[in-house]
Amino acid sequence: MSLKTWPLLLVILSLLLVANLMFGAVSISFEGILNGFQADSEHYFTVYEYRFPRTLLAMMVGAMMALAGALVQGVIRNPLASPDVLGVSHGAGLAAVTYMTLFPTSDIAWLPAMALLGGFSAAFILWWLCGNHSSAIKLAITGVALGALYASTVDFLMLVKPLEINNALLWLTGSLWGRGWNQFFILLPWLGLIPIALWLAKSLNLISLGDDSAISLGVNANTLRLTSLAVAVGLTASCVAICGPIGFLGLVAPHLTRKLVGGQHQILLPCTMLVGAILLLFADLVARTIDPPIELSAGIMTAIIGAPYFLWLLFKNK
Amino acid sequence: MDAIQGLLSPSKDVIAQHIVHDIRLPRALLAATVGACFAAAGVVMQGLTQNPLASPAVLGVNAGAALGMAAVSTITPWFGLLGISMAAMIGGGVAWTLVMILGSAWRGGSDTGRLVLAGVAISALCAAFTKALVIMEEDQASAVLSWLAGSFANGNWDTWSLFWPVALFALIGSQLLTPTLNLLQLGDDNAQNLGISLVWTKLAGSVLVLILVGSAIGASGSISFVGLLVPHMARILCGQDHRYFLPLSMLMGSALVVLADTLSRGIIFPLETPAGAILALIGAPFFIYLVKKRAS
Numbered sequence: 001m002s003l004k005t006w007p008l009l010l011v012i013l014s015l016l017l018v019a020n021l022m023f024g025a026v027s028i029s030f031e032g033i034l035n036g037f038q039a040d041s042e043h044y045f046t047v048y049e050y051r052f053p054r055t056l057l058a059m060m061v062g063a064m065m066a067l068a069g070a071l072v073q074g075v076i077r078n079p080l081a082s083p084d085v086l087g088v089s090h091g092a093g094l095a096a097v098t099y100m101t102l103f104p105t106s107d108i109a110w111l112p113a114m115a116l117l118g119g120f121s122a123a124f125i126l127w128w129l130c131g132n133h134s135s136a137i138k139l140a141i142t143g144v145a146l147g148a149l150y151a152s153t154v155d156f157l158m159l160v161k162p163l164e165i166n167n168a169l170l171w172l173t174g175s176l177w178g179r180g181w182n183q184f185f186i187l188l189p190w191l192g193l194i195p196i197a198l199w200l201a202k203s204l205n206l207i208s209l210g211d212d213s214a215i216s217l218g219v220n221a222n223t224l225r226l227t228s229l230a231v232a233v234g235l236t237a238s239c240v241a242i243c244g245p246i247g248f249l250g251l252v253a254p255h256l257t258r259k260l261v262g263g264q265h266q267i268l269l270p271c272t273m274l275v276g277a278i279l280l281l282f283a284d285l286v287a288r289t290i291d292p293p294i295e296l297s298a299g300i301m302t303a304i305i306g307a308p309y310f311l312w313l314l315f316k317n318k
Numbered sequence: 319m320d321a322i323q324g325l326l327s328p329s330k331d332v333i334a335q336h337i338v339h340d341i342r343l344p345r346a347l348l349a350a351t352v353g354a355c356f357a358a359a360g361v362v363m364q365g366l367t368q369n370p371l372a373s374p375a376v377l378g379v380n381a382g383a384a385l386g387m388a389a390v391s392t393i394t395p396w397f398g399l400l401g402i403s404m405a406a407m408i409g410g411g412v413a414w415t416l417v418m419i420l421g422s423a424w425r426g427g428s429d430t431g432r433l434v435l436a437g438v439a440i441s442a443l444c445a446a447f448t449k450a451l452v453i454m455e456e457d458q459a460s461a462v463l464s465w466l467a468g469s470f471a472n473g474n475w476d477t478w479s480l481f482w483p484v485a486l487f488a489l490i491g492s493q494l495l496t497p498t499l500n501l502l503q504l505g506d507d508n509a510q511n512l513g514i515s516l517v518w519t520k521l522a523g524s525v526l527v528l529i530l531v532g533s534a535i536g537a538s539g540s541i542s543f544v545g546l547l548v549p550h551m552a553r554i555l556c557g558q559d560h561r562y563f564l565p566l567s568m569l570m571g572s573a574l575v576v577l578a579d580t581l582s583r584g585i586i587f588p589l590e591t592p593a594g595a596i597l598a599l600i601g602a603p604f605f606i607y608l609v610k611k612r613a614s
Contacts, residue, residue, distance in 0.1 A: 307440070
């Protein structure tokens with residue numbers, strides 16, 4: 001199964017990548033794109049300075065958010081869990097927005113660090129409210145409630161200190177509008193978390209047998225849980241700092257991937273990154289091309305895809 | 319002194335009296351009635367579903383109504399306030415029906431958490447569509463944002479005169495429903511044995527909730543958390559009997575929303591913060607407290 005799935009996913013991903021470069025407010029032919037990477041081409045600005053970094057960012061963010069979701073679902077063994085359902089993304093977003101409104105002149109490079117702080121605080125508050133052993137649904141409700149609290153605080157800050165509209169949309173729903181090489185280089189170091197996550201894959205397989213079995217097979221369950229959650233929070237927070245809390249991506253991508261390749265984490269984790277990248281590229285493409293030059297935010301598209309899926313999961317999970 | 323004079327016999331010459339009579343009075347009346355509507359809707363929903371977390375905002379009715387309104391006001395703007403209220407009711411109705419089916423809440427004693435999560439997901443979906451519509455149709459995002467958060471800044475006598483008959487009708491209707499709600503607390507089976515038709519009760523309750531929420535949202539935008547917060551405060555004050563705590567809820571809802579509206583004007587004078595945003599800041603921690611209490 002996985003032997004066939006890999007090339008298929010890669011083909012879809014590269015098709016979407018080309019489509020993302022070609023379409024938008026202005027359509028550019030395929031040759032135009034290839035020429036666009038040379039500095040003397042008329043499309044140089046559109047392709048190289050505008051669409052290419054944005055596409056790369058969409059792939060990275062999609063992959064990282066999906067990976068974070070897979071880690072959280074693997075560790076908590078809760079099909080409804082993901083960083084955005086548990087309120088971590090909105091916590092990170094709140095920290096970032098607070099930082100920007102309180103210190104408007106500050107350096108944007110510090111945003112990921114602030115978001116990370118917010119993400120960890122959100123995770124800690126959730127753990128403090130729910131304790132170690134709580135049911136799937138209770139964890140999800142508390143997470144959603146906390147997320148609503150953070151989101152309404154962000155709303156409040158936005159209304160008190162009106163930003164420009166695209167910034168507001170960015171922080172309310174998540175958007176890739178106007179993201180470029182700057183943000184790309186800010187996000188780049190955080191890719192270092194991906195190998196750590198992949199390295200955890202084997203232990204994640206064991207922990208899915210249950211804590212007792214995992215411990216007798218030589219896995220330190222608590223350390224593993226903390227490391228995975230910390231990595232997941234790091235991945236989520238860095239993405240949120242760049243493009244806001246894009247909802248439902250971390251929830252949907254791992255589920256879809258599990259349908260495609262099964263539950264073995266060595267395969268699941270890399271595949272879920274591909275699926276996440278595909279989903280976000282697709283969402284961003286639709287968001288940009290549905291009614292150009294007006295742009296929807298990618299977070300709206302992921303919610304339209306993701307919320308029905310969440311409902312279906314809820315319905316099935318009886 | 320000018321304020322009292324403005325209330326009783328407004329004279330044309332004094333500016334302060336104009337302000338009171340033409341701007342502040344209708345606004346305060348609107349806020350009070352909207353608060354009462356949301357609180358009553360919360361009481362009825364909590365009674366019907368026997369779920370302490372139920373409220374128009376949590377179960378997706380607000381978001382559905384907002385979607386209906388956004389659809390009508392962006393696609394067919396000539397409908398006016400009445401059409402917008404109708405659209406809000408239809409949108410809220412569709413959203414609530416979906417939540418009820420997905421959360422399997424028509425049967426008594428179903429899992430309360432599932433219902434809430436279904437509501438949250440439907441809310442997210444409706445909110446996404448609403449934002450998409452808003453962005454596609456117009457660029458005045460900050461005005462729409464404050465409308466989505468719920469604000470009384472545009473309240474005037476016109477809105478009030480369309481709004482109050484509907485609201486009064488629905489508020490009286492929900493008061494008439496209270497004895498039945500009391501019996502429902504005994505559980506679906508017992509209520510049926512006592513001669514209550516479950517289907518009709520739930521249908522009537524749902525329609526009332528939709529009228530309450532739809533008209534209130536049409537008048538002010540989506541105000542969240544009043545419906546969740548107020549019934550619990552009222553229950554603490556005067557016990558479980560719906561006949562008494564429904565009117566108390568209405569009063570407290572009015573007071574809370576008027577307070578929030580006053581705060582919303584004062585917090586960063588001369589700018590206005592939507593009252594709904596302030597209420598959300600108060601309400602969300604309370605929601606978390608309820609979730610925690612329910613579990614322990």
